[in-house]
Amino acid sequence: MITPHILNRALMILLISVAILWLVIPFTMAVLWSLVDPALPWTPDNLLPPVISTYRWSYMWENSLLKPALLNSYTLAPLAALLTFAISMPTAFAIGRYDFQGKEAVKLVALLPLVVPSFVTAIFFTSILYQIGLAQYRFATILFAHIVLFLPYAIRIMSVSFEQVRIDHINAARDLGASPWAVFRAAYWPAVKPGVLATLLIVFIKSVEEFAIAYIVGQPGFVTIPTLVYASLGQDFNRPNAAVLSLILAFPNVILMLFLERLLKSANPAMASGKGC
Amino acid sequence: MTRPSPWFIAVLLLPGIGLIAVFIGAVIYIAIAQSVGFYNLTGDSGFSMEFWEKLIGRKSYWTAVRYSLFIGFWAAVLSVAVAYPLALWLRKPFKGSLTISAILKAPLMIHGIVAAFLFLNIISYNGLVNQLLVWTGIFDDPRRLQNDSGAVGLLFLQVWKNMPFALLLLTGAVQSIPQDTLNAAQDLGAGTVERFRRIIAPLTVSAMQAALIIVFIDALADFTFQTTVGPTNRQSLSQYMEFFRGRGRWNEAAGVGVTLMALSLIGAVLMALTARLIFRERPIARVVTWYETRRVEAQT
Numbered sequence: 315m316i317t318p319h320i321l322n323r324a325l326m327i328l329l330i331s332v333a334i335l336w337l338v339i340p341f342t343m344a345v346l347w348s349l350v351d352p353a354l355p356w357t358p359d360n361l362l363p364p365v366i367s368t369y370r371w372s373y374m375w376e377n378s379l380l381k382p383a384l385l386n387s388y389t390l391a392p393l394a395a396l397l398t399f400a401i402s403m404p405t406a407f408a409i410g411r412y413d414f415q416g417k418e419a420v421k422l423v424a425l426l427p428l429v430v431p432s433f434v435t436a437i438f439f440t441s442i443l444y445q446i447g448l449a450q451y452r453f454a455t456i457l458f459a460h461i462v463l464f465l466p467y468a469i470r471i472m473s474v475s476f477e478q479v480r481i482d483h484i485n486a487a488r489d490l491g492a493s494p495w496a497v498f499r500a501a502y503w504p505a506v507k508p509g510v511l512a513t514l515l516i517v518f519i520k521s522v523e524e525f526a527i528a529y530i531v532g533q534p535g536f537v538t539i540p541t542l543v544y545a546s547l548g549q550d551f552n553r554p555n556a557a558v559l560s561l562i563l564a565f566p567n568v569i570l571m572l573f574l575e576r577l578l579k580s581a582n583p584a585m586a587s588g589k590g591c
Numbered sequence: 592m593t594r595p596s597p598w599f600i601a602v603l604l605l606p607g608i609g610l611i612a613v614f615i616g617a618v619i620y621i622a623i624a625q626s627v628g629f630y631n632l633t634g635d636s637g638f639s640m641e642f643w644e645k646l647i648g649r650k651s652y653w654t655a656v657r658y659s660l661f662i663g664f665w666a667a668v669l670s671v672a673v674a675y676p677l678a679l680w681l682r683k684p685f686k687g688s689l690t691i692s693a694i695l696k697a698p699l700m701i702h703g704i705v706a707a708f709l710f711l712n713i714i715s716y717n718g719l720v721n722q723l724l725v726w727t728g729i730f731d732d733p734r735r736l737q738n739d740s741g742a743v744g745l746l747f748l749q750v751w752k753n754m755p756f757a758l759l760l761l762t763g764a765v766q767s768i769p770q771d772t773l774n775a776a777q778d779l780g781a782g783t784v785e786r787f788r789r790i791i792a793p794l795t796v797s798a799m800q801a802a803l804i805i806v807f808i809d810a811l812a813d814f815t816f817q818t819t820v821g822p823t824n825r826q827s828l829s830q831y832m833e834f835f836r837g838r839g840r841w842n843e844a845a846g847v848g849v850t851l852m853a854l855s856l857i858g859a860v861l862m863a864l865t866a867r868l869i870f871r872e873r874p875i876a877r878v879v880t881w882y883e884t885r886r887v888e889a890q891t
Binding site: 333404424426 | 594595597600602603604605606607608610611612614615617618619621622625630632680685687691694695697698699700701702703704705707708709710711712713715717719722751808811812814815819829832833836841844845848851852855
């Protein structure tokens with residue numbers, strides 16, 4: 315007789331096999347392709363590349379747009395994280411700490427950037443930039459668009475964090491004669507700290523990964539890592555080079571996402587995803 | 592919670608909500624206005640339905656509409672259909688269930704463009720899938736699997752990327768169903784399918800609707816998967832919009848943009864309503880409620 319225990323075991327073995335096909339093989343293939351030596355190509359009759367070499371990595375570093383793309387992506391992301399966080403704070407505080415008329419409508423408006431398709435936002439934001447003559451300021455305009463697009467995440471996470479600040483802690487600190495700064499340190503900070511870190515991290519990841527705005531507003535000439543990876547999959551598709559770029563885009567973000575997941579679990583389990591708004 | 596003055600709240604909301612409303616409002620406004628001839632970047636501006644008439648008269652426009660709706664609908668339905676059994680299986684924790692959950696949700700962490708590259712790599716002419724099919728004798732020679740005209744590869748990638756998100760939403764909903772309710776249905780003779788159709792689906796319909804809507808909008812407006820692994824003989828609406836913009840034909844691009852926004856809204860509402868209608872509370876759910884009430888009464 316098939317017991318639930320046996321069924322679970324069978325399903326687990328099946329699922330782990332699927333997971334290997336699902337994740338392990340594709341990533342292993344990408345790593346192997348990034349290590350193919352151009353002098354000795356990896357032909358279908360070989361199970362593994364005949365020679366393992368880091369040539370592609372050094373070639374991409376020296377001869378592609380990788381350096382400006384890394385510089386742009388990793389300058390945009392921290393700035394977007396800090397500015398989005400700062401701009402979201404008053405709104406998140408109002409939603410988290412006060413009761414007011416139209417609060418549900420405000421929460422819905424906050425989700426608008428996630429509902430409008432990103433390519434529509436990107437294309438008509440560019441149109442506005444042309445109308446007002448600001449299209450040449452690519453870095454600043456992409457940064458501005460990233461801030462607005464990722465505000466929903468920051469507002470949501472920070473308002474939940476502010477809700478968790480206990481009024482009796484605030485009152486106790488005040489009763490003991492604490493200064494506003496001391497009240498913040500004692501009552502607010504312990505409750506909002508995971509939310510602050512989660513907000514900074516989620517906006518950072520989202521900004522590094524953002525494609526539509528960077529691709530449309532950045533044309534021509536402004537590259538970020540996702541637009542560079544996308545370009546490498548186009549007409550000049552060179553698999554080893556695309557493998558190097560894909561891994562450069564994927565790995566730091568996977569590590570950051572794992573860290574974020576732990577952080578969000580400690581802050582609020584319902585938010586344990588980038589899309590959790 | 593305290594109720595401060597509305598002015599104070601307005602000042603607090605201004606930098607966040609104000610910025611979002613102005614930015615997204617301006618984007619929607621400019622798209623609608625450009626689609627009817629205003630804000631032209633070159634030439635005269637003025638109200639005109641000419642661009643809409645041209646757009647609607649094009650066969651390629653309707654092909655893009657039909658194709659994007661097809662991708663949006665099937666990506667949403669398949670992602671939710673695959674996620675449901677997995678969410679039910681992982682409802683109660685067991686040894687290894689956390690690992691499985693993590694593996695299944697891993698694609699959430701992988702960028703869409705990277706996923707497209709990994710997929711292209713596997714299905715390429717000399718890739719693993721072709722080699723496996725030749726080795727097993729299913730294919731005599733490798734075949735071109737990339738950019739298949741039936742969009743099977745594209746739908747596979749859409750489900751790969753979106754199913755984990757549907758799973759995330761459904762897991763929470765499925766876990767909140769009381770075990771007693773399921774036991775009661777089982778005692779009343781409901782089989783697995785009946786329990787799903789009459790108990791689980793109606794009780795988790797909100798999460799199902801959320802998953803359907805979000806995946807639908809995401810897949811309807813897809814650009815990157817379509818341009819990397821999608822069929823080359825058809826264009827998605829985003830691709831079609833970018834095609835016009837790239838040629839400086841902003842008014843037509845705006846028409847496609849407005850279509851995309853309208854279809855996102857209409858399609859999402861229709862999907863949510865259909866899910867609600869199909870899985871509305873069935874008589875058996877009322878029977879179960881009655882059964883539970885009687886059981887609680889008997890215990891007290």
